[in-house]
Amino acid sequence: MSTQRSFFNRRLHSLLGVIPVGFFLIEHLYTNYHITGGKESFVESVNWLWGIPILLVLEVLFIFLPLMYHGIYGLYIAFRADNNVSQFGTFRNIMFMLQRVTGVITLIFVLWHIWQTRVQVAIYGWTSTQLADQTVAIMSNNIWLIVYMVGLLCAVFHFCNGMWSFLVSWGVTVGPRSQTISTYIWGAVFVAMSFVGIRTILAFASLG
Amino acid sequence: MSEQRTIRLIVTRQDDPDSRPYQEEFRIPYRQNMNVISAFMEIQRNPVNAAGEKVRPIQWESNCLEEVCGACSMVINGRPRQACSALIDKLEQPIRISPMNTFPVIRDLIVDRGRMFDALKRVKAWIPIDGSHDLGPGPRQSQEESDWRYELSKCMTCGVCLQACPNVNNSSDFMGPFIVGQVNLFNAHPTGALNKDERTSALIGEGGLQECGNSQNCVQACPKGIPLTTSIAIMNRESTRFVLKKWLSF
Ligand code: FES
Numbered sequence: 001m002s003t004q005r006s007f008f009n010r011r012l013h014s015l016l017g018v019i020p021v022g023f024f025l026i027e028h029l030y031t032n033y034h035i036t037g038g039k040e041s042f043v044e045s046v047n048w049l050w051g052i053p054i055l056l057v058l059e060v061l062f063i064f065l066p067l068m069y070h071g072i073y074g075l076y077i078a079f080r081a082d083n084n085v086s087q088f089g090t091f092r093n094i095m096f097m098l099q100r101v102t103g104v105i106t107l108i109f110v111l112w113h114i115w116q117t118r119v120q121v122a123i124y125g126w127t128s129t130q131l132a133d134q135t136v137a138i139m140s141n142n143i144w145l146i147v148y149m150v151g152l153l154c155a156v157f158h159f160c161n162g163m164w165s166f167l168v169s170w171g172v173t174v175g176p177r178s179q180t181i182s183t184y185i186w187g188a189v190f191v192a193m194s195f196v197g198i199r200t201i202l203a204f205a206s207l208g
Numbered sequence: 209m210s211e212q213r214t215i216r217l218i219v220t221r222q223d224d225p226d227s228r229p230y231q232e233e234f235r236i237p238y239r240q241n242m243n244v245i246s247a248f249m250e251i252q253r254n255p256v257n258a259a260g261e262k263v264r265p266i267q268w269e270s271n272c273l274e275e276v277c278g279a280c281s282m283v284i285n286g287r288p289r290q291a292c293s294a295l296i297d298k299l300e301q302p303i304r305i306s307p308m309n310t311f312p313v314i315r316d317l318i319v320d321r322g323r324m325f326d327a328l329k330r331v332k333a334w335i336p337i338d339g340s341h342d343l344g345p346g347p348r349q350s351q352e353e354s355d356w357r358y359e360l361s362k363c364m365t366c367g368v369c370l371q372a373c374p375n376v377n378n379s380s381d382f383m384g385p386f387i388v389g390q391v392n393l394f395n396a397h398p399t400g401a402l403n404k405d406e407r408t409s410a411l412i413g414e415g416g417l418q419e420c421g422n423s424q425n426c427v428q429a430c431p432k433g434i435p436l437t438t439s440i441a442i443m444n445r446e447s448t449r450f451v452l453k454k455w456l457s458f
Contacts (some may be wrong), residue, residue: 003414007447010418060401081421082377086284096374096423165422167435171445175438 005194012170016066022159024063029196037204038144039132046128059118071107099161102154108152139201140208152197160190213238213246215296216258219266220239220306221316229313233258233302233431237405241457243315244291244305275431278366280436282317288371291317292433321367326366327383330408333390336401347398360393360439362432369436372423372429378457385426385436386419392439408443408450417443 031049033041044197052058077098085097116138119132164186167173173182214235222229231234231291236250239260248266250279255265283306285299296303310438311319337343349357363386370376370384391407402438411417417440 004409004412004451006410006414007416007418007451011448011451077421080379081374081378082379084372084374084425088372088423090425090428092422092424093374093428098420099421146438168422168441169420169444171441171443171448173447174441176435178436178442 007117009073010077013070013077014166016070017074017162018166020062021067021070022163023038024067024142025155025159026193029193029200032200033196035132035200036195039129039207042132046131050128067102067110071103071110071124072197074136078174082180095161095164099158102158105154106151109154113148113151132199133144135204136207139204145201145205149198152201153194156190156193157198160193162188165188213314216302217247218302218304220304220315222267222307222313223315225263225314227311229306231255232263242296244282244294244296244299244303245273245280247296247303248291253440267318267329269318275411276364276389278364278368281319281366281368281371283371284310288368288429290366291442292366310369310371311377319367322363324367324370324384324386325363327387328390330383330413331387331391331407332403333387333407335394335397336403338400339444347439349398353396353398357393357396359434360389362434363393364432366431368429368431369426372425374423374425375419377454381420382419383415384434385420385440387411387419388443389436389439392442395443404446405450408447411443412447412451417447 032042033043034045049055075204080099081096083097083100083196085093117131117135120126124130126134164173164179164182167182168179173179215238217234217236219232219234220229221232234251234256234324236247236254239246242250247266248268248419252265255263257263268280268282270292271277272279275290275293281288282291283289284291284294285304289307291305305317307313307319309316309319311321312325313319337346365386367384367386369386372383373382376382376384388411391411395407412416420440422437422440425435427434430436
């Protein structure tokens with residue numbers, strides 16, 4: 001009898017990508033979107049978040065650790081694939097390749113982003129207003145602006161295409177028709193989330 | 209008399225399992241309605257390469273010559289497919305032919321697809337009905353069920369889906385897309401369903417179903433048009449259910 005360890009690991013990787021990592025992405029984009037209503041609105045929603053009790057424990061347990069598992073096991077998956085888009089230039093095969101490429105970029109970006117924001121907050125004890133100002137300073141730099149846009153698009157793509165894949169991997173969308181409909185739905189979600197994210201980034205930049 | 213038309217073939221060859229592959233070009237006289245196999249036969253008759261040197265004839269496997277045995281699978285102009293149904297008139301020239309290198313190459317275009325047969329044994333891709341006494345007639349199947357199973361039963365173990373899949377390679381132990389279709393085939397049979405947990409359990413073992421990354425190349429490449437990705441999703445659903453049942457009932 002063979003073991004079922006890799007099945008378990010792979011399914012855990014898939015699940016954690018959605019709950020909690022995917023949910024956190026949506027929540028994060030939503031909170032930051034407040035900046036489009038002005039700095040005060042953003043500061044207010046950050047303060048609300050920071051008011052959650054035992055926040056650090058929750059952050060580590062329900063965001064950081066699942067994210068790291070998803071990221072590290074994801075690297076293992078990504079680098080084991082032998083991409084062959086040049087022979088099979090089909091839509092799904094290109095998505096398969098992009099899912100791996102965006103995953104790697106997102107992981108690097110997110111680690112940097114955590115360092116540049118969350119860790120700095122912890123080290124220097126920034127207030128939410130200072131955090132807003134620092135973020136404005138980052139986004140006012142054109143290079144960082146581009147880095148953040150690329151990081152955002154990769155993260156959102158990885159989430160949306162990952163959701164498509166998640167639904168297949170758990171046996172929710174089975175036939176080709178449901179999978180095609182799912183492609184359109186997640187395509188639309190990708191556009192919507194990208195719009196929200198890009199607007200947020202530009203709103204930060206415009207305050208600089 | 210008009211000039212003699214020729215066919216250009218560039219073949220990736222290998223003398224034995226351990227030697228390095230190399231390319232050799234051949235030019236053979238054109239005839240109507242040739243396929244890749246008959247082009248190889250032409251080379252066998254007159255084993256001279258494009259440089260005019262006498263070489264060992266190309267080695268390949270073929271059997272049915274009507275795309276039902278799967279023996280003649282190879283990569284033709286970048287696509288894994290059967291050589292017997294690859295018509296020269298429909299191929300762009302020079303025709304580039306190489307072995308399906310996802311498998312160990314034995315010689316020239318001959319590969320060892322043994323791992324596929326090992327996988328079939330691992331997942332018990334059969335229905336155990338042997339016994340010392342008459343078991344009587346099996347349960348009836350609906351037309352719909354049997355139509356679905358008929359599609360899955362077309363698999364000829366040719367290996368094309370393994371060659372097409374980005375997750376079947378040296379650093380992965382994935383048994384290949386075909387195996388999922390086969391488990392689906394036997395699990396969907398009313399008598400075969402009696403052993404369905406055994407098969408599902410083997411299917412989610414190391415190198416199993418979980419290695420699929422949904423590139424869906426298999427369903428594009430399958431010469432028999434087997435709905436492999438549908439089978440994969442069906443088995444994903446079955447194994448989710450199987451695992452939950454197992455964990456909740458220890
Ligand atoms: S010889 Fe049987 S499939 Fe080509």
